[in-house]
Amino acid sequence: MGIPYKVVNRLTLYHFILDDLRESETFISSTKIASLLNIDDSQVRKDIKYLETFGNTGIEGKCRVGYNIKTLKHKIEECLGFKQTKDAFIIGAGNLGSALAKYNSFKDYGLNILAMFDTDKNKIGTTINGKEVFSLTKVGNLASRLGVDIAILTVPKDYARDAANYLAGAGMKYIWNFTPCILDVPKDVKVWNENLIGSFLQFTNNDKEEDIKNDN
Amino acid sequence: MGIPYKVVNRLTLYHFILDDLRESETFISSTKIASLLNIDDSQVRKDIKYLETFGNTGIEGKCRVGYNIKTLKHKIEECLGFKQTKDAFIIGAGNLGSALAKYNSFKDYGLNILAMFDTDKNKIGTTINGKEVFSLTKVGNLASRLGVDIAILTVPKDYARDAANYLAGAGMKYIWNFTPCILDVPKDVKVWNENLIGSFLQFTNNDKEEDIKNDN
Numbered sequence: 001m002g003i004p005y006k007v008v009n010r011l012t013l014y015h016f017i018l019d020d021l022r023e024s025e026t027f028i029s030s031t032k033i034a035s036l037l038n039i040d041d042s043q044v045r046k047d048i049k050y051l052e053t054f055g056n057t058g059i060e061g062k063c064r065v066g067y068n069i070k071t072l073k074h075k076i077e078e079c080l081g082f083k084q085t086k087d088a089f090i091i092g093a094g095n096l097g098s099a100l101a102k103y104n105s106f107k108d109y110g111l112n113i114l115a116m117f118d119t120d121k122n123k124i125g126t127t128i129n130g131k132e133v134f135s136l137t138k139v140g141n142l143a144s145r146l147g148v149d150i151a152i153l154t155v156p157k158d159y160a161r162d163a164a165n166y167l168a169g170a171g172m173k174y175i176w177n178f179t180p181c182i183l184d185v186p187k188d189v190k191v192w193n194e195n196l197i198g199s200f201l202q203f204t205n206n207d208k209e210e211d212i213k214n215d216n
Numbered sequence: 217m218g219i220p221y222k223v224v225n226r227l228t229l230y231h232f233i234l235d236d237l238r239e240s241e242t243f244i245s246s247t248k249i250a251s252l253l254n255i256d257d258s259q260v261r262k263d264i265k266y267l268e269t270f271g272n273t274g275i276e277g278k279c280r281v282g283y284n285i286k287t288l289k290h291k292i293e294e295c296l297g298f299k300q301t302k303d304a305f306i307i308g309a310g311n312l313g314s315a316l317a318k319y320n321s322f323k324d325y326g327l328n329i330l331a332m333f334d335t336d337k338n339k340i341g342t343t344i345n346g347k348e349v350f351s352l353t354k355v356g357n358l359a360s361r362l363g364v365d366i367a368i369l370t371v372p373k374d375y376a377r378d379a380a381n382y383l384a385g386a387g388m389k390y391i392w393n394f395t396p397c398i399l400d401v402p403k404d405v406k407v408w409n410e411n412l413i414g415s416f417l418q419f420t421n422n423d424k425e426e427d428i429k430n431d432n
Contacts, residue, residue, distance in 0.1 A: 005418045012414035095315035102311045109413045182233045192419035197325045198228035202221045203408035
């Protein structure tokens, strides 16, 4: 049922490109997209072909002109569900949690941060970019009242494991883990390790340039 | 020459696990590692086998006991070069840039943030977690004096493209791009798109649980 990870990743990058184009532009070629991302244009065409399996409208690439920008953009939005907003909580109102709370681009792509949670009494009750910081003990109650099952975990490393277990107990089904700690949660909780250190190491250790933009 | 991306990613995650174990523990099995990451234990054994091609010491998994934790940890550090520190600059002393400057775990894995750069006069001259914020116009000069060619780009989206071009002109060879903007830089500059929005979409759109921890 799901869309392959790499396709989702690339479609998001294509959307960044389309979103950045001037209003006056109408068409874009697969070659242009491919060149900006340092990938093969056959890959771009294949991904766009993949999009056609969603919905009823086709995306025809016109010979020597390219794809209609508006149609392609709309199709990516539809396929990846940018309009079906997903609500989430940020756990940890520290530096990274606060930065993510202030990252307004998330909303354009369907991620809506509803509230933040922390155990620090000095932070509880404050508001970061319009998001109130609650006591972590309230997460279960608020999650069930608001129907939230996505947690973005940004607590310090040493608290990550306990916090994750607490979140699993509070009904969270998805944990987006920004900590350098591997969580040991029940199998029905999905964990996505946002491995920043791994990214850095992959990026700087590897010399195969052609893969870099394509494969991450 | 390079290590495949996915292997680097998984080895980093294995290291997180090893780093988190109590001092009293001596051995760990591939099954234990695999179970924590929700991946196949044959994958873990294969990756550890891969490590053996580096250096002279082997890593023997003892039957029914597992791998020696210290040896395995050391081997991963050696293979991924945690001890060969890489210096980097953060471009953009906003929320995300500041959070990354305060993220002390980077240093343990060989990433050393030397300084930050911004165009905002109110930020220039301040210090974030011991890292001074300089005017962006000084980046070329400091880069060549300090031998830095890695830039971590965290400026607002609308400034990303210009900043990247400026960095390329200032001699940067690696740009770790945290902005939702595709950069158009000369081909000799490597860009790694830290596609946070793509991660979120991949994570929440996909139902194939078995892939989630393995493939990211």
